[in-house]
Amino acid sequence: AGPPPPAPPSAPEADEEARVQKLKTDFDAAYRSATKLHKGGRFTQAADKFTACMELCNLIPGFADKLPSLYNNRSAMYEKAGDKWEQSLADIEVLLTLSPKHIKGRWRRARVLQKLNQCREALVEVCVVAHLDRERELRGEEKGVSVDESIVAAIHEGVVEEDMAEAAAAMKAHRGLPSPFLSQLFLRSFGSWIPLLKSPPQPPPSAEEHLAAARDAEAPLASRVTAVLAALRCLTAHRRFQGALDDACPVASALLAEAADGGGDAAGGAGGVAPEALAALHDLVGTYAHLNHDLAAAERHYNAALELLLAGGAGPANGGAGEAALPGGRERFRGEVMVRLAGLMLDSGRMEDASKGYDAGILALPDDDPYGLIHRSQLYLIKQDAAAARRDLETAIRRDPSNVVAHNRLVGVLTILGEADAASECMSNAKAVDTEDDVDLCVTEGEMYLSRGDVVQGFGLLDRALERDPGHVHALCTRAGVLLQIFGALQSGQPAPPGLPPASLEDVRSAFEQVLAVDPHNAQAVLQHGQLVLGTTADPSVHDSVFAAFDEAVVRSRSDADAREIVKMRAFARAQREAAEVFKAASGQV
Numbered sequence: 001a002g003p004p005p006p007a008p009p010s011a012p013e014a015d016e017e018a019r020v021q022k023l024k025t026d027f028d029a030a031y032r033s034a035t036k037l038h039k040g041g042r043f044t045q046a047a048d049k050f051t052a053c054m055e056l057c058n059l060i061p062g063f064a065d066k067l068p069s070l071y072n073n074r075s076a077m078y079e080k081a082g083d084k085w086e087q088s089l090a091d092i093e094v095l096l097t098l099s100p101k102h103i104k105g106r107w108r109r110a111r112v113l114q115k116l117n118q119c120r121e122a123l124v125e126v127c128v129v130a131h132l133d134r135e136r137e138l139r140g141e142e143k144g145v146s147v148d149e150s151i152v153a154a155i156h157e158g159v160v161e162e163d164m165a166e167a168a169a170a171m172k173a174h175r176g177l178p179s180p181f182l183s184q185l186f187l188r189s190f191g192s193w194i195p196l197l198k199s200p201p202q203p204p205p206s207a208e209e210h211l212a213a214a215r216d217a218e219a220p221l222a223s224r225v226t227a228v229l230a231a232l233r234c235l236t237a238h239r240r241f242q243g244a245l246d247d248a249c250p251v252a253s254a255l256l257a258e259a260a261d262g263g264g265d266a267a268g269g270a271g272g273v274a275p276e277a278l279a280a281l282h283d284l285v286g287t288y289a290h291l292n293h294d295l296a297a298a299e300r301h302y303n304a305a306l307e308l309l310l311a312g313g314a315g316p317a318n319g320g321a322g323e324a325a326l327p328g329g330r331e332r333f334r335g336e337v338m339v340r341l342a343g344l345m346l347d348s349g350r351m352e353d354a355s356k357g358y359d360a361g362i363l364a365l366p367d368d369d370p371y372g373l374i375h376r377s378q379l380y381l382i383k384q385d386a387a388a389a390r391r392d393l394e395t396a397i398r399r400d401p402s403n404v405v406a407h408n409r410l411v412g413v414l415t416i417l418g419e420a421d422a423a424s425e426c427m428s429n430a431k432a433v434d435t436e437d438d439v440d441l442c443v444t445e446g447e448m449y450l451s452r453g454d455v456v457q458g459f460g461l462l463d464r465a466l467e468r469d470p471g472h473v474h475a476l477c478t479r480a481g482v483l484l485q486i487f488g489a490l491q492s493g494q495p496a497p498p499g500l501p502p503a504s505l506e507d508v509r510s511a512f513e514q515v516l517a518v519d520p521h522n523a524q525a526v527l528q529h530g531q532l533v534l535g536t537t538a539d540p541s542v543h544d545s546v547f548a549a550f551d552e553a554v555v556r557s558r559s560d561a562d563a564r565e566i567v568k569m570r571a572f573a574r575a576q577r578e579a580a581e582v583f584k585a586a587s588g589q590v
Contacts, residue, residue, distance in 0.1 A: 131583040228252045283305040370405075476515045
């Protein structure tokens with residue numbers, strides 16, 4: 001006869017079942033309404049319907065697992081409404097509490113945080129999304145979300161702008177001289193400095209004697225000015241740049257202030273000092289302020305030097321002791337100060353003023369002087385006008401066919417223009433006039449071969465340059481870059497170039513550490529070395545040391561462009577580190 005039929009539900013059970021069924025019907029109706037409102041672009045009303053769905057979930061047995069999806073949907077409606085970012089973020093926070101690896105919620109959180117100007121935290125979420133996508137990839141799953149790279153770039157740029165605002169004050173407070181290599185490179189770019197740097201005066205101890213004479217308050221002001229000029233030139237010629245800045249420049253500044261208060265007619269000089277001597281001293285103090293990135297002070301001193309030359313006119317000081325104080329003579333000295341002032345304007349981003357300043361400086365220099373043209377060529381390169389840079393450098397070579405610097409830079413410009421044959425011919429001409437086996441020329445030739453894919457020849461020339469000058473920063477940096485490329489090729493399964501040994505990770509790290517030993521705040525080396533360490537070492541203390549190096553390099557940067565590159569890398573690396581901890585927590589590993 002079979003089993004007996006089930007007993008009919010009691011009245012209370014039937015009532016409860018009917019109540020729950022009605023709630024489910026109401027839920028379905030509210031959800032459909034929310035979907036329809038969403039499609040119609042009525043996002044706030046859609047959010048209200050999702051709210052009704054969430055309230056019904058709390059009343060329907062077994063519907064709690066729908067809450068993460070509902071919080072996600074409502075946060076999406078608030079985001080699309082365009083003015084309810086806080087409400088959207090609040091829903092996302094609940095969603096991620098319920099489902100920490102909800103990848104779409106993570107990506108929405110990044111977008112909403114950007115709208116709330118919380119880009120630093122948004123960048124961390126971007127990195128968490130990358131972790132989650134890698135996890136899915138390892139499981140053989142498709143990407144969980146389509147990331148808009150333009151939004152990622154905007155978030156990253158928001159962090160960079162915030163950090164650069166902080167860095168600007170720090171950079172001003174932590175001014176410092178560039179490396180001795182770069183300081184000398186700057187000075188050697190002016191004709192009047194080259195003889196002094198090639199044939200320094202008597203040994204450095206004489207600088208202390210000159211400083212002692214400059215500090216002798218009983219001595220005439222003119223003799224003290226002559227003494228401090230001698231001290232500064234001696235310290236500079238022997239590459240004691242920090243000593244010149246710390247010891248001699250304060251004495252020079254005090255004497256300039258004393259001279260300004262000392263009266264005297266213009267032609268005879270203030271306080272009885274020839275205006276040419278004061279102009280030379282202003283220029284030297286300005287040059288060190290320029291090197292120290294104190295651009296406002298440098299500009300004051302350069303302008304003071306030019307005003308003194310104008311005030312001196314053709315007075316009795318000309319042709320005598322005053323004229324002798326000007327390296328290279330009055331005409332060359334005045335033109336070089338004008339070119340240095342134009343370079344300062346370029347450093348401070350005043351492109352139009354820099355252009356006018358270079359034009360005026362070149363006109364003021366003697367007709368055979370190539371250095372103003374060489375400096376202006378750099379302005380054209382920054383403006384991405386390589387053709388104009390080429391014209392200036394070719395004119396500089398016509399003025400001085402034996403000028404290796406002009407030949408050297410022209411090779412680089414021709415390489416940028418893609419004129420390989422012309423670059424080779426220029427390099428041959430440069431080597432023909434190079435009587436001193438110029439290290440810079442050797443490095444440029446190496447770079448020329450590297451640009452053509454001849455790594456062996458290029459690498460050999462870099463090594464040759466470093467044999468002559470082991471501290472040549474540019475050669476060290478370029479060589480480290482080549483090793484990094486070789487290492488990268490090996491990592492992707494390609495062989496090392498024939499004739500060159502394989503490059504290990506340790507070789508590459510060591511190469512960049514050699515750069516940093518000579519130029520501790522070199523932006524390229526700090527970035528590349530930091531990336532290598534962060535990418536290959538899990539030790540938090542090592543990571544801390546890399547971030548400290550980033551911080552120091554930012555405040556010591558010689559330009560905003562260098563600082564920005566380091567800030568960009570630092571911001572992303574910090575976000576990645578925080579994201580790794582968030583991912584661990586979401587995975588239950590903490």
